Amino acid sequence: MRLDDHLNMRQALASEHRKPGARPTRASLRNYPAGTTIFDVESHLSRVLFIESGWTISSKTMSNGTRIVTDFFLHGDVLSAASTSMSHETVHAVSDVTCYEFQGQMSGAGNDGGSQLPLIMTIELMKRHARIAERLASIGRRDAFGRTGHLLLELAIRAGNASRPGLNGFECPLKQSEIGDALGLSTVHINRVLKEMRLGGLLSFRNGIVEFLNRRKLMELVDFDPSYLTGSSQDNTSLQEMEQP
Structure with missing residues (x-):
């Protein structure tokens, strides 16, 4: 399944609870302020969240x-x-988060929006597996420069278009310490790498804005292939967006 198909399915599921005859209590729009713990190892209530923003x-x-x-969710x-309970992870919001929340066991039947949930969940698990595999490759085989550049390029694709024109x-919204904790690097090391990238004319990370000065060159230097995110080695959409000024 191509990424666009997956996105269309997810959008349909998010709006399903608004349809006549659907059970509105099945899904609800929730807001979590920055700093809120969303899931922790003690969470027992079965919940699935589709992140709308944040x-x-x-x-x-x-x-x-x-x-x-272990991961970032956007x-x-x-x-x-x-x-997250099985893997003993804690999930917290680093910015204000809006999401659709489904509670209880999802049977995948009926007109309440659950019909496509099992397939979407399977796709999401495969996508996360691909991200974690790349993260393991970074930690095991890439130097600090390669790890940092690869992660920022990944996050750029997942974050989508910026609200600031041009x-x-x-x-x-990530702190350097949070990036370091994802890559096995100290904050001092991350700061040093970001300075090297800025002086090298590759990217700038200041005041919560990552700006690519030469994205294609950075991709080449860190051997970044976005196909593990798009699900298709033939999908050039992200590459075309990267060349926009």
Whole structure:
């Protein structure tokens, strides 16, 4: 299934609860302020969230108190309380988050919006598996420059078009420490890499804005192939967007 098909399915599901005859209590629009814990290891209520806007982080805290950021969830992504509970992750909002929330077990039957949920959840799990595989490759085989550049390029595609006209980049609410926790690097190391990229004319990360100064060159330097995000090696849409001024 191509990415566009998946997006169309997700949009249809998000609006399904508004249709005549649907059970409106099945899905509700929820808002989580920045800093809110959405799921934690003690969460027992079965919930599925379809993120409409905002950024969330999933993380694990080790026995020695250190934190590992396992993933980022943005607009269009799906969060499952059951999945995060099994993996002992905590999910919190790093910006204000708006999402559609489905509670209870999803049978995949009826006219309440659940008919397409099993397929969408399966696709989301496959997408997350692909992201984590790339993250493991970064930590295991890429240097600090490669890890940082690869993650920022990934987030740029997932974040979509910026609200600021003419920006070749995206609005990023993440702290350098959160990026470091996702890549196994210290904040000092992340700061050093970002400075190197800025001086090299590749990108600038200031005041919550990531701006690409030469996105294609950065892609070449870190060997970034976006097909693991789009689901198709023939999809050139993201590459065309990257060349916009």
